[in-house]
Amino acid sequence: MKILVTGSNGQLGSELKLLAAVYKTFDFTFIDVEEVDLTQADSIRSYFAAKQFDFLIHCAAYTAVDKAEEESRLAYAINADAVKTLAEVCVEKKIRMIYISTDYVFDGEANQPLTEMAVPSPVSVYGKSKREGENHVLSILSNAYIIRTAWVYSTFGKNFVKSIRHLASQRESLGVVCDQIGTPTYAFDLASAILQIVEAVAQGRVDEPGIYHYTNEGVTSWYDFAYFLVRESKLNCRIQPISTAQYKTAAVRPKFSLLDKSKIKATFALQIPHWSESLKVCIEKLSS
Numbered sequence: 001m002k003i004l005v006t007g008s009n010g011q012l013g014s015e016l017k018l019l020a021a022v023y024k025t026f027d028f029t030f031i032d033v034e035e036v037d038l039t040q041a042d043s044i045r046s047y048f049a050a051k052q053f054d055f056l057i058h059c060a061a062y063t064a065v066d067k068a069e070e071e072s073r074l075a076y077a078i079n080a081d082a083v084k085t086l087a088e089v090c091v092e093k094k095i096r097m098i099y100i101s102t103d104y105v106f107d108g109e110a111n112q113p114l115t116e117m118a119v120p121s122p123v124s125v126y127g128k129s130k131r132e133g134e135n136h137v138l139s140i141l142s143n144a145y146i147i148r149t150a151w152v153y154s155t156f157g158k159n160f161v162k163s164i165r166h167l168a169s170q171r172e173s174l175g176v177v178c179d180q181i182g183t184p185t186y187a188f189d190l191a192s193a194i195l196q197i198v199e200a201v202a203q204g205r206v207d208e209p210g211i212y213h214y215t216n217e218g219v220t221s222w223y224d225f226a227y228f229l230v231r232e233s234k235l236n237c238r239i240q241p242i243s244t245a246q247y248k249t250a251a252v253r254p255k256f257s258l259l260d261k262s263k264i265k266a267t268f269a270l271q272i273p274h275w276s277e278s279l280k281v282c283i284e285k286l287s288s
């Protein structure tokens with residue numbers, strides 16, 4: 001089974017690289033911008049011209065949420081246009097696509113966990129460009145998997161956990177928004193879930209393409225997340241709850257993006273760890 005992973009230097013791509021060693025029957029190829037620049041459709045097509053894969057796990061994306069507001073052309077080129085080209089290549093080459101999407105496709109106005117039936121209505125350039133990517137996948141491919149996740153962190157790359165640990169090690173107190181609700185996702189857990197899904201599909205045990213939601217279990221705010229993180233990291237910094245209005249950012253973020261994971265758990269018999277347990281694992285790795 002030949003599997004191509006894009007975004008191999010990112011958080012999720014890096015965790016998939018580590019886990020690849022466990023899946024010995026899979027033949028992985030990992031690429032990033034050095035191999036294929038996703039802003040160049042020709043570069044995408046010529047990369048695939050003489051190659052064949054069974055699955056494409058598309059992790060590469062433009063993920064700088066605030067910067068996307070001023071670099072919208074680039075965000076759309078990577079998160080939407082490149083996804084369209086990749087989906088077309090997947091049709092031509094009969095490749096099964098796993099597209100990773102985000103809770104930021106929602107506007108945050110819901111008041112109950114968001115199922116895959118909830119109607120997306122993104123409020124940021126990043127969210128809109130990722131939704132356009134989803135729409136390309138849905139209209140071009142009938143057998144793709146779209147996995148929406150949220151608040152991803154890892155020992156690799158840039159993320160909230162590493163930013164807060166850095167800031168908390170330098171300051172006596174730190175304000176963190178307490179009125180945006182969701183669930184963090186440890187990229188290692190997500191990578192593991194994705195490979196369990198690929199394995200189930202490859203072995204013909206389960207094959208129900210469509211949209212799925214995946215985060216860790218539980219619910220929290222960015223404030224509670226940061227509070228727990230700083231306490232468990234034994235850092236001497238006071239985390240203060242503040243409102244979104246007090247923390248000015250270029251992009252609007254959803255106030256509520258709690259994803260309902262019932263579908264992915266039932267379909268693929270997944271066991272998902274609670275966010276606090278996974279965060280402890282990550283802290284342990286970051287501290288060693």
Ligand SMILES: NC(=O)C1=CN([C@@H]2O[C@H](COP(=O)(O)OP(=O)(O)OC[C@H]3O[C@@H](n4cnc5c(N)ncnc54)[C@H](OP(=O)(O)O)[C@@H]3O)[C@@H](O)[C@H]2O)C=CC1
Pocket residue numbers: 006007008009010011012013032033034036037038039058059060061062063078100101102103130148149150151152153157158
């Ligand atoms: N991070 C998060 O909190 C969340 C992420 N997601 C989604 O999950 C997926 C994985 O995210 P994550 O691993 O955190 O992302 P990262 O930002 O850590 O990694 C993205 C990767 O994409 C690469 N990339 C960017 N531009 C290009 C380009 N023009 N051509 C080729 N590669 C490029 C980056 O390379 P380089 O670093 O060199 O630019 C990087 O290696 C993405 O689809 C993202 O939208 C969903 C919800 C939450």
Ligand SMILES: Cc1cn([C@H]2C[C@H](O)[C@@H](COP(=O)(O)OP(=O)(O)O[C@H]3O[C@@H](C)C(=O)[C@@H](O)[C@H]3O)O2)c(=O)[nH]c1=O
Pocket residue numbers: 063064065066102103104149150151152159160163164167174175176177180222247249253
């Ligand atoms: C660093 C920091 C952030 N915040 C707030 C800002 C924001 O509302 C929230 C999260 O901050 P960040 O900017 O680090 O996270 P952000 O880039 O918004 O994270 C998002 O990334 C994209 C890629 C996704 O797909 C989303 O699921 C989500 O993970 O915390 C504080 O209140 N205080 C702080 O010191």
